[in-house]
Amino acid sequence: MIRIVDLHKSFGGKKVLQGINLEVDRGEILVIIGQSGSGKSILIKHLIGLIMPDKGEIYVDGVETTRLSEEDRYKVRRKFAMLFQGAALFDSLTVLQNVSFGLDRYTDHSQEKKTALARKALSRVGLRGIENLMPFELSGGMRKRVGLARAIAYDPEIILYDEPSTGIDPIRADAINDLIIQMKNDLKVTSIVITHDIVSTYKVADRVAMLYQGKIIATGPPDEIRESKNPIIRQFITGAAEGPIENW
Numbered sequence: 001m002i003r004i005v006d007l008h009k010s011f012g013g014k015k016v017l018q019g020i021n022l023e024v025d026r027g028e029i030l031v032i033i034g035q036s037g038s039g040k041s042i043l044i045k046h047l048i049g050l051i052m053p054d055k056g057e058i059y060v061d062g063v064e065t066t067r068l069s070e071e072d073r074y075k076v077r078r079k080f081a082m083l084f085q086g087a088a089l090f091d092s093l094t095v096l097q098n099v100s101f102g103l104d105r106y107t108d109h110s111q112e113k114k115t116a117l118a119r120k121a122l123s124r125v126g127l128r129g130i131e132n133l134m135p136f137e138l139s140g141g142m143r144k145r146v147g148l149a150r151a152i153a154y155d156p157e158i159i160l161y162d163e164p165s166t167g168i169d170p171i172r173a174d175a176i177n178d179l180i181i182q183m184k185n186d187l188k189v190t191s192i193v194i195t196h197d198i199v200s201t202y203k204v205a206d207r208v209a210m211l212y213q214g215k216i217i218a219t220g221p222p223d224e225i226r227e228s229k230n231p232i233i234r235q236f237i238t239g240a241a242e243g244p245i246e247n248w
């Protein structure tokens with residue numbers, strides 16, 4: 001469904017992505033792991049056109065997306081939903097208005113229909129009766145769920161999750177893992193999940209890809225990654241301070 005070919009991106013001479021090659025199959029959950037600052041968020045922001053590559057191509061359903069007209073870009077963007085790192089809700093909008101945001105942007109539904117779909121999305125993530133609360137009134141775990149409801153409300157084909165379980169307690173984090181799996185099963189979406197969390201990785205991934213020094217250095221099913229002999233992967237998944245990974 002998605003094919004990334006030789007993607008490069010630098011910021012002010014700092015090479016962040018240095019030739020990314022990666023494919024994502026329809027309906028799978030691909031988990032991308034890698035250190036802080038390795039370029040994980042930058043990589044998925046390319047998929048939704050928030051960042052343009054210096055070089056390389058991104059194909060979505062066979063269509064190269066990095067050099068599209070405004071109108072075609074919108075059509076591709078409509079296929080994606082993104083759960084941003086930290087949930088990124090609009091502070092001045094209610095929960096319901098936040099969840100309706102993508103519906104306002106990507107659909108021509110009536111207000112009643114949008115409200116009904118927003119409520120349905122909220123109930124899918126286990127939230128009811130909080131439609132009129134403001135984001136500051138929510139716990140971290142609820143904010144993530146509202147972010148997820150906003151992501152699924154307009155029926156996307158691909159969901160991008162940027163660190164969905166970071167910053168919440170382990171039980172709520174695991175509930176988010178369950179939701180990611182549930183979205184795949186119920187909505188048949190294709191998912192890309194970015195995380196540092198190895199426990200979540202093993203739980204949700206159909207396949208894992210490791211980003212290191214601007215390249216995808218390995219991809220494979222969780223078992224294969226767990227058994228990997230590659231010292232960089234071993235150090236990352238065991239969280240050892242000592243090893244080949246340069247720390248700073």
Ligand SMILES: Nc1ncnc2c1ncn2[C@@H]1O[C@H](COP(=O)(O)OP(=O)(O)OP(=O)(O)O)[C@@H](O)[C@H]1O
Nearest residue numbers: 011012016034035036037038039040041042043085
């Ligand atoms: N708009 C920007 N301008 C300049 N540099 C940037 C910009 N966005 C990101 N960077 C740099 O690119 C690198 C990769 O950033 P990115 O946010 O993708 O990392 P990450 O892997 O998501 O890290 P984390 O796990 O901490 O979220 C970082 O060194 C960051 O400073």
Ligand SMILES: [Mg+2]
Nearest residue numbers: 040041085162
């Ligand atoms: Mg990030």
